[in-house]
Amino acid sequence: MEQTLTRYRDRDLLLPDLVEAADRLLGEDAPDARTVRYYQTLGLVRAPSRYDGRKAVYGYHSLVQVLAVRLLQAGGHSLAQVQVALAGVPPAELEAMVLAELGQPAAPPPAPRPMISAELAPGVLVVLDPSRVPEPEQVLRRLQRSLHPSSQEPT
Amino acid sequence: MNLRDLTPSIEASADPRGLGALLSEGEARPFPLESVRVRMTLSGPLARTEVVQRFSNPYTAPLDVVYLFPLPEDGAVVEVILRCGAVEVRAACRRRQAAEATFEAARAAGHRAALITQERDDVHTLRVSNLPPGEEVAVRLVILEQLDAVDGLVRWRFPTTIAPRYLSGQPTGHSGLGALPDTDLVPDASRLQPPLRLSGGTSLDLEVEVVGPVRRVTSSLHAVALELGDTVKIAPSTLATLDRDFVLGVALGEPERAAVRAWTDGTYTAVTVLPPAVRLPVALLRDVVFVVDISGSMSGQKLVAAKRALSTALRGLMPGDRFELIAFDDRVERFEGGFAEYADSTLSAALGWVSALQARGGTEMYPPLEAALAGETPEGRLRTVLFITDGQSWEEERLVQVLARRAAVGRVYTLGIDSAVNGALLKRLARVGGGVCELATPDDDLEAIVARFEARFGHPVLTGLTVAGAEVARREREALFAGSSATMLLKGVSGAVTVRGQGSDGPFEAAVTPVASPFPLGPLWARARIDALQERLLVDPGLERELRPMIEALAVEHGIASRYTAFVAVETGRVVDGEAVEVVQPSELPASWEGAASGGGGPRAQRPAAAMFSSGAVPPPSPVMPAPAPRVEPAASPPRGLLKRAKRALDTALGKAESSAPVRSRPDYGDDGGGMVVDQLLARPHEPAEVVATAELLGRTQGADGSFGGSVERTAAALLLLLLQGHTRVSGLRRRTVLKAARWLGARPEPIAAAVIALLEAVEAGETLELGGRWPDLAQGTPEGRGLAAVR
Structure with a gap:
């Protein structure tokens, strides 16, 4: 089976799956389940994205973080150093670093969420990022109303 | 109008560098919390504290900070201000959900914003959004407190870190931003535990200013320096970090002759009652249950201190008393399995049993408390439970409930020992259990503390305190034990106040004319009332639909933090570009904890191998008490003959x-x-x-x-x-x-x-x-x- 990190990108991982994935990718440097939970108490690994009954379901980024911690530890760094080093690293950057460390090709970045734009009035183009503006369509309508208080609902 | 998709230009991460790059730059890169500044002003039993938390962004992307931090459990947060450069935004106190929605919208829009929510009596969460790289923000909080005096000392404990606490139950989800999952027994656990910081510390700049003359100052965990002037200023004399409580005792001005003192702001009044010193109550024979925590978090200094306390308490039993010893971690061990008569032979066997105790597993508090209150107490005997622990468990509801359910069996006293003790839990347990909570540090003289604490075992010396015409914030505060003062918060009285109650040897009555309070007392009144409601809710969660709106309304009206209200501030003047990265500020391991073994964390928070990291623990400074010479008062002439x-x-x-x-x-x-x-x-x-x-x-x-x-x-x-x-x-x-x-x-x-x-x-x-x-x-x-x- 192909052992690439990126194949786990959109997978849900139960804790045993996460450990198994780390095991496949790292070999003997892989952590056990207890250690992964311990990393969570240090803020090194993101909490499970959800729970399936009493089973924690982890996301891809948790796996990336586990690998980053183990790779740094294998390089002779203490957990204290690792904790400082990993704080504030953007997820995409960390993934790229882990891929480079594993000698795997950098994968294309995940498709960004499409932006929404609207021409509120001739020559007035508004662009909204739906990942950062809740209910963007309503916002657009409000904006349009403020430009043309008497106008009808936008089509 | 056409809606159409635009493909934004997000730069692909073209930099194929490995993880090593992080470490070369990482050594110098600290966590976001730069420093904490604390200024407390004490006048009488009333304390006003200003806390300034300064954050910076040492990273390359915009930063969302999450900081779980402790505050004094009885304090009312009355003001929060977000400072971004020269701009100050005063936070609004709203219902929690509304405040959270405001914050999330501001965060999504790229604004700098701050949200402070209260999770437990002592645990708060601060979230700061969109802090640009290289920039700084500060969050200022104002907290009001009424302090109790015990044996002549007004005591103040300012917590600085949340210790790794044990989590009971089975995981069910992870709704919060903390390091532990929610469980069936602790459904709010994911909002409580910050990650453990493995190295370094955040500096604490703390100063206390006492208005009026001071006779004596004690500090249990910090060496302190005094500056005498119109006021007395007290500050740690060496560099302090957020790794231990600041534990202060102040003997104020004139020795307290008046049993009752009062302060008023015109609408609300605080009345402090000091019960007279009385002899130890001797009427009843006691069945004393000692419950001692031997979980992993107690190992080292704390267990030594707990054993000393336990031995002193054992020797303090009276002829005719019976006793039982229970030691617990995630198992329960008993000395006899029933009550032993107090005699030389059982005493020495018990002392031997105590000295052999060793710290081991998790902190399951429910089974030993249930065992300590099991069965019935025979006629003519008084069940007294002394619970000795660091309190490092997240469980609350089930413990409060067993104490409330078994309240008729006996009184529960709690003795907390730690440099970052869970005072919120231990005070709550003592209050519900009808006893008293005493908090000590491993550096304190435990024999002396137990000797004084024993004076408060048994029955209260003053009960049923009332003030005619006043609305008392919480009735539970009306029972007073020897040597410890209590403050009643009143609404609806003006001018002189007459306190009536039942003393151990007859009716008690005292009148006092209040002096002007240094700050408004409404928030304290509301805080005390909310606390009483919150306690009822813990005992009976079925009352939520009835009590929650009452708590919300009180907190919103008085503008204070509660579990259902929050402070939110948004700086709308600027939009910060770029995807923010979230960092949860890790918290320091308390000083005096053995290495970095988070035994309190039990199986879920224990480290797997000792060699994995080194502890950043600093040896605690020896406590120094540079007290001004006590003023010797001319003694009132005693009866001669x-x-x-x-x-x-x-x-x-x-x-x-x-x-x-x-x-x-x-x-x-x-x-x-x-x-x-x-x-x-x-x-x-x-x-x-x-x-x-x-x-x-x-x-x-x-x-x-x-x-x-x-x-x-x-x-x-x-x-x-x-x-x-x-x-x-x-x-x-x-x-x-x-x-x-x-x-x-x-x-x-x-x-x-x-x-x-x-x-x-x-x-x-x-x-x-x-x-x-x-x-x-x-x-x-x-x-x-x-x-x-x-x-x-």
Whole structure:
């Protein structure tokens, strides 16, 4: 089976799956389940994205973080150093670093969420990022109303 | 209008560098919390504290900070201000959901914003959004508190870190931003535990300013320096970080003569009641259950301190008492499995059992508490539970419920020992359990603390306190135990206040005219009332639909933080570009915790291998108490005659003539000659070391029946010796020893026994003991006799 990190990108991982994935990718440097939970108490690994009954379901980024911690530890760094080093690293950057460390090709970045734009009035183009503006369509309508208080609902 | 998709230009991460790059730059890269500045002003029992948390963004992307932090559990957060550069935004106090929605919208829009939510009495969460790289923000909080005085010291504990606490139950989800999952037993757990910080620390700049004269200052975990001026300023004298509570005791100005003092802001009034010093209640025989925490988090210094406390408490039992010992981690171990009679043989077996205890597993508090309150208490006996622990568990609801359910069985007292103790839980348990909470640090003199704490075992000395025409914030505060003051918060009274209640020897009544309060008291009144409602909700979660709206309304009306209200501030002047990265600020391991083994965390938070990291623990500084010299008050003239009669009786009993040479007077601790006895036990500045050692020895060599070797002479000598060193049944560190010896002697027919008792009563009535004659000959050749002779 192909052992690439990126194949786990959109997978849900139960804790045993996460450990198994780390095991496949790292070999003997892989952590056990207890250690992964311990990393969570240090803020090194993101909490499970959800729970399936009493089973924690982890996301891809948790796996990336586990690998980053183990790779740094294998390089002779203490957990204290690792904790400082990993704080504030953007997820995409960390993934790229882990891929480079594993000698795997950098994968294309995940498709960004499409932006929404609207021409509120001739020559007035508004662009909204739906990942950062809740209910963007309503916002657009409000904006349009403020430009043309008497106008009808936008089509 | 057309909606169409635009493909944004997001740069692909073209930099194929490995993880090593992080470490070369990582060494210098700290966590976002730069520093914490604390300024507290104390006037009377009222404290106003300003906390400024400064954050910076040392990373390359915009930053969302999450900081789980502790505040004093009884405090009311009344103000929050977000400062971004020159711009200050005052936070609004709203219902929690509304505040969260405002914050999320601001965060999504790229604004800098701050949200403070309260998760538990002592645990708060701060979120700061969109802090640009290289920039800084500060969050300022104002907290109001009413402090209680215990044995003459107004005490303040400012927590700085949330210790790794044990989590009970099975995981069910992860709704919050903390490091642990929610469980069936602790459904809010994911909002409580910050990640553990493995290295470095955040500096704490703390200063306390006391208005009015100060007689004495104690600091348990920090060396402090004093600056005397119009006010007294107290600050740690060495570099402090967020790794331990700041534990302050202040003896204020004049010794408290008035039993009642009051402050008012016109609408709300705070009344502090100090019960008179009374003898230990002796009426009932007790069934005492000692419950001691031997979980992993107790290992090292804390377990040593807990054992010392436990041994002292065991020796303090009275003849006729029965006792049981329960040690717990995630298992429960019992000494006898039932109540043992208090005798020399059971005492020494129990002391041996205690000394062999070792710290091990998780902190499951429910089973031992349930066991301690199991069964019924026989007629004529009083069940007393002493719970000795660091309190490092996230469980709350189930513990409160078992105490409420079993309240009729007995009283529960909690003794917390830690440098970052879970005071919120232990105070709550004592309150629901009808007892008292005492918080100590592993560096404190546990024997002294237990000796004073014992004076509060048994029944309260004042109950049913009321003020006519006033709405009292919480009724539970109306029971007072010997030596500890309590503050009642009132609404709807003006001018002079008359407090009425039931004392242990008759009705109590005191009138007082309030002075102006240094700040509005409404928030404190609301905080106390909310606390009472919150407690009812813990006991009976079914009341949520009824109580929650009441709590929300009170908190919103008074603008204070609660579990259902939050502060939110948004700086709309600027939009920060770029995807923010979230960092949860890790918290330091408390000083005095053994290595970095988070035993309190139990299986879920324990480290798998000792070699994985080194602890950043700093050795705690030795406690220094540079107290100003105590002012000795002229003693009120005591009733004359008692002492003379007692001395004559002693001389007659000994068959010896009185000599004129006074030998030694009782050390003057600056008592106020009545009312509250000012204790100097923590510092004990006047007692030479060997005298203390002798008194300590007496505490250890006394038999379970109260006698010394079953001999009247030896017991009389021991009692005299204690008396000469300032220990009576109402004052001093060895109250328990004196009481037991006096009771044993009181039942003896020999004249010398009656004479020594008469002497004790004279001293307790306020006379100064000056013994002459040849009394050192008493009990010659015994340890007690030698001790007595040595006092000369």
